Amino acid sequence: MGPRAILPILTLFLLTSCMKEELPVPARPRGDGRMMQVCMGPGYLEQLWIDVGTGTVVSSNPKTAWHLSFEGGAQGWRVRLNGSLLMTAMDLGDVDITAPHDTAGMFLARHIDAPSGHPDSTAIGDWRNTGHVHLIDLGYNELGQQLGYRKLKVLGVDAGAYTVQFAALDGSGLQQRVVPKDAAGGPTAFHFTTGVVPVFPPANSWDIVVTQYTHQFYDPFMPYIVTGVLLQQQRTRVARVPDADLAAVTLNDTLLHPFSTKVDAIGYDWKYYSFETSSYTVDDRIVYIVQDGDGYFHKLRFLDFYSAQGQVGCPQFEVVPL
Numbered sequence: 001m002g003p004r005a006i007l008p009i010l011t012l013f014l015l016t017s018c019m020k021e022e023l024p025v026p027a028r029p030r031g032d033g034r035m036m037q038v039c040m041g042p043g044y045l046e047q048l049w050i051d052v053g054t055g056t057v058v059s060s061n062p063k064t065a066w067h068l069s070f071e072g073g074a075q076g077w078r079v080r081l082n083g084s085l086l087m088t089a090m091d092l093g094d095v096d097i098t099a100p101h102d103t104a105g106m107f108l109a110r111h112i113d114a115p116s117g118h119p120d121s122t123a124i125g126d127w128r129n130t131g132h133v134h135l136i137d138l139g140y141n142e143l144g145q146q147l148g149y150r151k152l153k154v155l156g157v158d159a160g161a162y163t164v165q166f167a168a169l170d171g172s173g174l175q176q177r178v179v180p181k182d183a184a185g186g187p188t189a190f191h192f193t194t195g196v197v198p199v200f201p202p203a204n205s206w207d208i209v210v211t212q213y214t215h216q217f218y219d220p221f222m223p224y225i226v227t228g229v230l231l232q233q234q235r236t237r238v239a240r241v242p243d244a245d246l247a248a249v250t251l252n253d254t255l256l257h258p259f260s261t262k263v264d265a266i267g268y269d270w271k272y273y274s275f276e277t278s279s280y281t282v283d284d285r286i287v288y289i290v291q292d293g294d295g296y297f298h299k300l301r302f303l304d305f306y307s308a309q310g311q312v313g314c315p316q317f318e319v320v321p322l
Helices: 003-022 251-255
Strands: 034-037 046-051 056-062 068-070 079-081 088-093 133-137 149-157 161-167 175-180 188-191 195-197 208-218 221-231 237-241 271-274 279-282 287-291 297-306 312-321
Touching: 175 188, 175 195, 237 251, 251 287, 279 297
Parallel strands: none
Antiparallel strands: 034 312, 046 056, 046 208, 068 079, 068 188, 088 133, 133 149, 149 161, 161 175, 188 195, 208 221, 237 287, 271 279, 287 297, 297 312
8 A cells, every 4th residue: 555545544544533532422312403592582681591402491581680690619709790781890999898989980991701701801800818899880771771880899708608798889888798609519690689699500401591791892992782692611612613504514614613612602793783774684604513511512503583573682593413
């Protein structure tokens, strides 16, 4: 056998070996593809938590149900904002939380949680051992109404809980709360009025969430609310294959379009808005290869952003097992 015959065989062997290590497809019979459509309601109010493998909405809640999420796990310490409300935060420094403050300078000094979910890019940042107070802009509800401000100071964290203080902008209404960590390691949702609230479904029950979230645009530089799909970062990963025929997409496409665990790996830009028609159009040539939390692979593409009755905020998508 000559060198030219050996090279293709060797290349095939290497490719096959890499795929087996990178793409461990569980062995079980796969069903046919399915169409799925979910509606977020007026003002994109609902957050819809979805198990891709079964095509079910495992949980839903109004986006206004919570303000903060507290990281679980014995070593967890990060505090995140509810990006679906366009919440932002500004570090006021080591100040008296009961003193009056204003929002001067917040437009330039405010921060958001990175939509990618990067653990070192949170609006509040590493608050430990600083004594700092953060001014929290609570963002906007589904009607576009501004929700006000709170000042937040995280006093401490241990393996089981956080201790926080919060007050109004003028320093009044100081409260101190203990926020317990989730025993299963997931985040704990918190509302400044109602306290701990049951928002996040069990981490092993969902893969993606259809929601609004805050994206950072750079031209011009501004945080802005978008509507899209975010990942369950600890259990789901996605490869984006642009300008593709769904039927022709295979796992081999992940060699050129590798998987990502960024929270916004699917994101919002599978659709675009026309100011001429005042409507959204979906790009059905973008195919996403989704590996769900059970290890199975699916092809996913969006087909519409409207219901049959013309209601906006109703993404329809096709999911085909790989």
